[in-house]
Amino acid sequence: MTTTNYSVKASSILDELKACGVTDVVTVPDYVQASVHMALEAGYLPNVRIINCATEDEAVALALASERVQAHMHGEEPRKVIARLPGVVSLVV
Helix, strand or coil: CCCCCCCCCCCHHHHHHHHHHHHEEECCCEEEEEEHHHHHHHCCCCCEEEECCHHHHHHHHHHHHHHHHHHHHCCCCCCCEECCCCCCCEEEE
């Protein structure tokens, strides 16, 4: 794997997810984040539920359907959904 000055170690990403209390990861596995996906599948964060999706639309729909996400939204509809895959789905409430 080629490393550039802009690379971030998978362990750094996963340690931040743990520090933020992330309990679920809804993702579309890809080559760019392969090391993150492999570490998750290998149990790096054993208490995190991993949901692999086939498309970006599926990932957004599952994230929005999550009871945990709904609880944080306090019954409001998202004003904006930003899907930057590979990466994250951000909701603006």
